[in-house]
Amino acid sequence: MADKAKFIQELSTRYTTKGESITLGKGMLDGDVVTEVEVKIPLKTINRHGLIAGATGTGKTKTLQVFAEQLSHAGVPSLVLDIKGDFSGIAEPGSENSIITERYAKTQLPYQPQAFPVELMTISGEKGVKLRATVSEFGPLLLSKILELNDTQQSIISIVFKYCDDKGLPLIDLDDLKKVLQYVTDNPQGKADLSNNYGSIAPASLGAILRSIVALEQQGAAQFFGEPSFDVEDLLQQRDGKGVVNILRVGNIQSKPQLFSTFMLSLFAEIYMNFPEEGDSGKPKLVLFIDEAHLIFNEASKTLLAQIETMVKLIRSKGVGIYFITQIPGDVPENVLSQLGLKIQHALRGFTAKDRKEISKAVENYPITEYYKADELIQNLGIGEAFITALDEKGIPTPLVHTYLISPESRMDVLNDAEVSDLTSRSALVAKYEQTVNKDSAYEMLASRMEQAVQNAEPTLKSRPVKEEPGVFESVMKSRAGRTFTTTLAREGAKFVLGMLGLGGRKR
Ligand SMILES: Nc1ncnc2c1ncn2[C@@H]1O[C@H](COP(=O)(O)OP(=O)(O)OP(=O)(O)O)[C@@H](O)[C@H]1O
Ligand SMILES: [Mg+2]
Structure with a gap:
């Protein structure tokens, strides 16, 4: 049995922030939620990038939803690359059920079901804001x-x-x-x-x-x-103090990897050229989430892969954080992985020798912990639980904490077609980019x-x-x-x- 008093003392100190922060959940010790330990991530280090990893069905996308909601509360907009099309529910309030009630009761945090401001975006003609760029903007x-x-x-x-x-x-x-x-x-x-x-x-x-x-x-x-070409400043909207969650639905990237790479490269270039250097503003300007990132690393062009590494380095000073969501940390190239400050690791499964190697590699990269047998626990984390290590406000890695994540406040299921139509027909941004100027x-x-x-x-x-x-x-x-x-x-x-x-x- 670990020393609970010491755990509370140490972890609550290390997860306290001077400036603004977001909350992802509460710490756990020996399988129990420890309400005194609130797992807070300083807004100041959100631009230091991160990874959400874990086997299928362990809760990665819901963690991403919680993350984007928390940022929105803090007024920070995000862009979510929704490869599986299972993210749009954030535009509608969640509804209470026994699982959610129990989760919030355990964390002793209030459940406040609510919708978040959303813009749906597209690069391939579905409903939403049309993202476009001109040939001359790309350059030869x-x-x-x-x-x-x-x-x-x-x-x-x-x-x-x-x-x-x-x-x-x-x-x-x-x-x-x-x-x-x-x-x-x-x-x-x-x-x-x-x-x-x-x-x-x-x-x-x-x-x-x-x-x-x-x-x-x-x-x-x-x-x-084509024209009008998309102005990246339009990703930075707020509504009623909440940061807008921009959702780009890019289903089926396997069939259009080049198009996707084209979009990503143009986005990176535009952000790089248009956003000023932020210095140490204490708050990210925009956070980019890439769900199912392994598909991107598998399918992307060599150019994009080479640029992701450079971009991850450069974009930080523009106040932009990038988060990769994927099954195993090994999906992300080593030189990108080494630059990620926040790690949220859901359960990994050790079925094969390769799986077990991945597990020990993941565990080796965590700060040493006296509270958990990380290599065992990582395989037994429940759904919506994760090992977390972040960067504190000084940029020092925080202790590994077994975290019981809160549930999203918005809907955990997708929007239906009527809701999508309603959302896009009300959007001023959709209207702005709707017309094809020729x-x-x-x-x-x-x-x-x-x-x-x-x-x-x-x-x-x-x-x-x-x-x-x-x-x-x-x-x-x-x-x-x-x-x-x-x-x-x-x-x-x-x-x-x-x-x-x-x-x-x-x-x-
Ligand atoms: N924080 C949470 N609160 C409540 N339920 C959760 C939470 N996280 C996960 N779940 C439950 O687990 C299910 C699977 O979660 P999610 O879709 O996030 O998994 P995933 O890791 O993204 O899976 P995949 O790899 O298949 O995309 C959800 O539909 C939900 O029922
Ligand atoms: Mg998912």
Whole structure:
């Protein structure tokens, strides 16, 4: 039997905060809830990121719900990537049942069923705020990464961006980009324009680029590129003092990994560029939750994976915390895992040798505890119970505490279709981003030019097959324009490392 008085003394001191905090539950010792020990996480260290892990059905998503509710109470907005579509209930009040009553009775905390302000968001055309970005906002470098282009193809994209910049051709959506590519290879005027000033493009490379664009479109990306582009400041709403919980439903990311990576990269880039450095504000500005994060680590493009590590480092000073929710800590790459301050570990199951290895690895990473046999208890934690270690206000890890989590105050089940319709039809933000603006951009401008060319000069142009022109690219790179180009690339490359994602060519 552990020394309860000592436990209360030590843990309650270490989980007390000077500044604002959120409450996740109460401590437990020898299987009993110890009401004197309230597990509080200082708001000040929420931007130090975290992990919610545990076997299926152990309560991870409900813990995330409690977490987002508590942040909302503190006025902190969040963005939840809801991969399984089981999170929308936070927009409706919970209803009391025996399980909840018992849970709150044990913790001696008041149960106050209530709804939280919610915005539903979408990148693939479901009901909600349409999140979009323009091609030019991405810049040539990031776009090439998303399209998984090789160096040669990437320099072509850079040339095309430069050309459009010089010619005043706005690149808004993927149609614009395709049209420009077509214009500079198919149209005599466009071809001459390009080769005189920048060098010509090898049709084989062009074909490869077009195929990549089409592949991205097949995952529904056409809807993602366009105007009006989403302003990340709109993620920072409060209503009646409560932070808004923004829920992005991204079901089925296995079928559209590239689209999802595209969205994530654009979100990171936008946050990075738009949010000011926060310094030590004592309160996070926005918290990003990624449920079923293992899918992202499995499916994401190499570019996204590489950027997540960088982003996790950089985004902290912008006052943004990122929380990964996944089954085992090993789902998260080591270099990301080592940067996570808060760990909420629900039960793990030790069925296989690999499972047992994961368990000992998880336990090894916790602060040493005299109160629990962590390696045994971790396998026997009840639903809605977890081992927690956080960072205190000085940034020092808090002692491991077996926590009895409170229940969500909002509904634990999802919204029905009528409730979703009602929520989205009342949203001012949905209305703001509903209209698709299709002002004259590269596509329209060039389409009319090409139409004219077809009528005037070359009646067979439309159906002319693309000719192979081997060696064209070499001449591009050797030409003066090619050399300028190499410098542009180097400069872009430096920006990529320094300022994160390809930041060139942005226009608002
Ligand atoms: N804090 C809690 N209070 C009350 N009930 C809870 C709590 N946490 C979990 N539960 C119960 O456990 C069930 C499963 O929880 P949850 O969906 O959060 O698990 P999960 O770990 O996210 O599972 P999966 O890996 O399958 O997504 C809930 O539907 C709920 O009935
Ligand atoms: Mg879940």
